[in-house]
Amino acid sequence: MSEQTENEEQEVKDVKEENTDTNPQPGGSTAEQPPDVDREPGSDGEAVQAYRLTKDVLEAAEEAETQADLHNDVEQLREPQKTENVGNSIATDVPETMEEAETQADLSDDAEQLREQRKENVGNSTATGRVVEEQQSLMELGVRPHSSTRMEMSSTDPNTHPLRPLRPPEHDNMPDVITVRVQTDEDVFQEVVVEIERPRQQKAFLGGYRHRLTGAEYHHAAVQTPPKRRPDRGVVVFSRNTQTVELKSQVQQCAVNISTQMTGIGCYVSCMNDKLVTPGNYITADEYHDRRLRAVILLQSFARRWLAQQEVGRLRRERDRRMAWLELQERRRREEKEEQLRDRRHRWMNPQRREDFNLLYHALEKWRCEEEQRINSSLQGAERKAALCSLLEQETQLIAAIRCHRIAVQNNNYDKTVRNFLDKSAAPHQWRAADGRLIKMDSQHTVRARELRDLYNNINLSTVSQEQRLHVLMTLKHTVKEHACQLTQDIVDLINREVDLMTRGVKAASLEGLRKRISTLFLQYIKTPVFNPEVAKHLKVPQNPSQLKNNMFLCCGCHRYLHSANFSSSASARLSSQCRNCTGLDNIARSRDDFSCYKNILRRLRADEQRLNEEAKIPFLLQVEDVRYLVEVVWTSRSALHASSDLYNLVFIRWERQRDWSPWNCILLSKEETSAHMEVEDIHKAYEATFIRRIEHKHTLARRHFSQIAVMAEYLDSPPTAALGNQLVSKPITMATGKHATDTTLASAH
Structure with missing residues (x-):
């Protein structure tokens, strides 16, 4: 058996040498160069190998027809099998042959079968040379399965779309099996063997874009990757069966007739297992629906009770929040008033400014009037004169004490005034940059x-x-x-x-x-x-003579020429006839009024309007004298609602909240009344017609007074003439009596 095998191997070698001599290698000089061919997807060799294999198969088939020797047929049968194992042939070109026969007698039958199969394949795989259309298939050209053909391919646009040979799988560096380390639990890792499956065919282009400069194409990953498959829930959804009521017919009648045995003569049926069934009350449809209605009403009552509890809780929280806010506002007003009283008391006890001394003189005048009224009402004759003389001496002593204290304060404030003056002159020049930084410069x-x-x-x-x-x-x-x-x-x-x-x-x-x-x-x-x-x-006095000449005015009190800064001005842009010193001296000697309350009203008015409207102008045009005229003459120094006469507790606010503040759009109220008035949306619905007409009459008086001032006239929004006449006729001007009437007359004349 071994000798037979050796003989067969020797014959195979001889056949190989003969084939090598007749068919030289492609690398030789006489070898025919194969054309560019396409490789089928899933093949194991390149197009060149397929071409060479086709030639070998054809030559082997011709040689098999001429040879009669059985051993040569066997060697030709084994030759394609060896070539397929080393990767030099294609499995689809030459079908696999039968296995090696176990006995020598079967070889002849196999050789005859192989010879007939080769003749059939060679006849079917030969195609004539012609130009193939783009849409033609290999089946239309006569190529059959498990056969080979020779084709020549070229690109219509070689520059943009050149033909490139595909990289064979054996040149890939990626292994077929890799090991991946997977974390299955916390601090627990497991190695899993993963087998890499190479695709048999190239993906179809489903979308992407091309680089303009390099010409490279990029595919969309979302289009090229199949979507994640949803797990099967075991229930068919989005189908007609799940949306359609299933109907079926069921027969209730028994298919077989039956009978029931009853107790009778000669027949006893035990009643141990019988049950006594008693019919209940019959429920009609109305009773059923009435019971359902009562149940629904019961459920609604519980639900509405819960909703009512929620609403009551919300109202209670709002009430508590409102009460807390009101308490906070009341505490704030009380603290503000206490602070104001402490500040006034401190100014009485330790006066430092001119306003503080005016407050002292005002308190002195108030005390003198009360004492004089008490003496006139309780004493008569010589006792009254003696009491008035004693009151005059006390007033003189108090005035002298206030004057001495004022001189001491002026001496103490002299050094502070000089120091502030020198600091201002020595301060560097400073301004704000575009980025908000403060820049300082010394000259x-x-x-x-x-x-x-x-x-x-x-x-x-x-x-x-x-x-x-x-x-x-x-x-x-x-x-x-x-x-x-x-x-x-x-x-x-x-x-x-x-x-x-x-x-x-x-x-x-x-x-x-x-x-x-x-x-x-x-x-x-x-x-x-x-x-x-x-x-x-x-x-204060400019060094330029021209400026000194233009800004110098004569004081009617001291008969001196002084700078304009020494005179007080009003919104009418007219300077008073007396300088500040003469006005203050006249106030100390006669009226002894305190204007600090009007300054506080004006300061608060400007702060409120600045907060509501940054472009407000009218409050900043008014002076203390104008505010005094509004308070004393127009509003008679009383609150419009409750007639409160505490000047330190009165403030000016808007009459109509939507419009800017002006003397003809304001109302004088106490600090406690301002919060309620600012919440009014429509004044015609919140107040009575009589009260509204009285407020509009005061606005008419203010408009008439400030219309004479040129700087204020441009802000007037004069009402219709008929309405103005009706207001003047329907509400006459009422003036107070006594000292206040005298001051009002003087202010009106001014």
């Missing part, structure tokens, strides 16, 4: 003003040694000697005199007057624009 004038300020502070120091005092005096002497004038000469003479006295051993207490004169003259030196140019813009 030579500001540096000069800062040096003079520091020198003035050093001169006024009292707790210094004699050496330090001499050093400061020498510095001052060299500073003022830069300019030669009478003022600088007087300062130098005083400095030399103090130095001489200090060297003689004079005490510091004896030099206090001399040092005060030096400080006063040096302050005058600092306020001179020639020596300190930066101080010119902070002086």
